[in-house]
Amino acid sequence: MSTVNASMTVIGAGSYGTALAITLARNGHDVVLWGHDPKHIATLQHDRCNVAFLPDVPFPDSLYLESDLATALAASRNILIVVPSHVFGEVLRQIKPLMRADARIVWATKGLEAETGRLLQDVAREALGTA
Structure with missing residues (x-):
């Protein structure tokens, strides 16, 4: 992907993140829609839709696909996390050193941390080192 100046980077290319x-x-x-599996992202780019989850919904031209996390995060200061709750903390730890200094994070991840039952806001505070 060439450099894009995006309004939002969505982390998680499953059904919910894609939607x-x-x-x-x-x-x-x-x-910019980021997914951890380069083959999956290449398929989405080729098909310009998510055949597995949303087969009849074509991607708008303003939706860009990326499998490189650093590139995806550099595209926008606004980050929407849409990953399963059992990997939420790990994903935040992965993105922390790659985020822009002016980054703003929101999430649409549902549920609690699987191992501990903690609220995701507490997981985020710990992973990102914020008060």
């Missing part, structure tokens, strides 16, 4: 990325892109935002 939210499409919605943002349809509403006038340039969106």
Whole structure:
């Protein structure tokens, strides 16, 4: 992917992350959708839709796909985390050193931390080192 100046970077290219990325892109935002599996991202890029989860919903032109986390995070200061709760903390720890200094994070991840039952806001505070 060439450098994109996006409104939002969505972390998580499953059904929920893809749906939210499409919605943002349809509403006038340039969106980068990141997924951890390069083969999956290449398939999404080739098909310009998520055949497995949303087969009849084409990607808007303003939705960009990326498998390199650093590149995805450099594209926008606004980060939407949409990953399963059991990997939420690990993903935050991965993105922390790669985030822009002016980054803003929100999440649409549902549930509690699987191992401890902690609220995701507590997991985020610990992973990102914020008060």
